[in-house]
Amino acid sequence: MTSTNLIESKDRSGMELNLTPREIVAELDRFIIGQKEAKRAVAIALRNRWRRLMAPPDMREEIAPKNIIMIGPTGVGKTEIARRLARLTRSPFIKVEASKYTEVGYVGRDVESMIRELMDLAVAMVLAEEQEKMAAKAVELAEERILDLLLPSFNKAERSKAGTDSPQAPTTRAKLRRLLKDRRLEDRDIPLEVEQSAPQPMTRIFTNIGLDEVEKNLNEAMSQLFPKKSHKRMVKVREAREILTQEEASRLVEMDKVVAEAKTRVEQHGIVFIDEIDKVAGRENRTGPDISREGVQRDLLPLVEGSNVPTKHGPVKTDHILFIAAGAFHVAKPSDLIPELQGRFPIRVELSSLTKDDFVKILTVPQNALIFQYQTLLATEEVTLEFTPEAVEELASMACAVNEKQENIGARRLSTIMEKLLDEISFDAPEISPTKIIVSANYVTEKLSDVVGNTDLTRYIL
DSSP states (O other), X not given: OOGGGEEEOSSOSSEEEOOOHHHHHHHHHTTOOSOHHHXXXXXXXXXXXXXXXHSOHHHHTTOOOOOEEEEOOTTSSHHHHHHHXXXXXXXXEEEEEGGGBOOTTSSSBOTTHHHHHHHHHHHHHHHHHHXXXXXXXXXXXXXXXXXXXXXXXXXHHHHHHHTTSOOHHHHHHHHHHXXXXXXXXXXXXXXXEEEEOOOOOOOOOOOSSOOHHHHHHHHHXXXXXXXXXXXXXXXXXXXXXXHHHHHXXXXXXOHHHHHHHHHHHHHHHOEEEEEOGGGGOOOSSOOGGGGGHHHHHHHHHHHHHOOEEOOTTOOEEOTTOEEEEEEOOSSSOGGGXXXXXXXTOOEEEEOOOOOHHHHHHHHHSSTTOHHHHHHHHHHTTTEEEEEOHHHHHHHHHHHHHXXXXXXXXXXXXXXXXXXXXXXXXXXXXXXXXXXXXXXXHHHHHHHHHHHHHOHHHHHHHO
């Protein structure tokens, strides 16, 4: 990714990725096989967010995000597309399951909690970035504090009084600083005062309304009432460096700026992926606990339309957050969603089931291909693992066969098959290393044919 793909956003201090739709699809192709229509849809939606930021200020707030519904069976790449999209743009991203939310008045989580979680994630993301920027300065300050502990008789206060009258201590300090930077004092013990938080009181809220966020915030507030304790203990220099670097980095970071930047990122660049949206599709003649499903949609509607959600970091506007919903829609249909919610998801893309050729590519092409993962794992035990092209073809054929006989779980079937195939090698690896193992089509057939051919056994193993 070149520096020409980075631009300064008009309304934020961070850098916004300026990728064309074609470049976005190319990046997604590195990790996800097929599903070109879905990739094009998310690429256009992402580019439209950049276009909105470049629009005149009077029109910028009027342009709504083009939310997406992905329709397709499990294991075909719906979640992975959204997750990779967020990583590509460094956007705050959260994945939630619609089925765990209930409308207000029922036991469960309220839909606004997803925005609060997104804000918490954004704050942690920005905080980590700011601490990384301050890392060099924090390490320098931490080493000075370690030197103070190594030379307790000549600490910072005494150095300022001594001036040039005590040349010995500064000379010793300079020598110790060189030894410290050369990592030659790592095993020396020094006394360090470590801050210890007081035990947090556990407050429980018993109600029929989902107030899990209120409960968490109440516990945090009450914990502030108890003073933090500190105690001295002997630690190695290497451990002290880590502890003190974290403390100094936290002191150098201005939390007000962190929260402000996080809020901007959430409001302008946040992505919420709502999985299993079909599980809350409203259908007629529903009774019992399912009666709250349409209520979840109605509670979700204000978030998608745009509203202010109160969080512990201040109110967050959801007007320009990109919502990507996904579901298999085996029983329900997108038209079963309430009309108002359907209108807020103008883009619908259908993801196709994976074929044998797709499975072959999934095993060998992506940067994080499953075969590469197992080769990397076993290489740590000095076991070199090689797969012949015929073995890969046989694995793909078996995955397709099992998906046809049993529940179609898409690419996730490959993980269960690979785990079963390499079970013996993974177990014996420490004893047989160093060695080289070539996995052939015959080996695959020998290890898996009985399981794949036995329907009852497949149901429980694969």
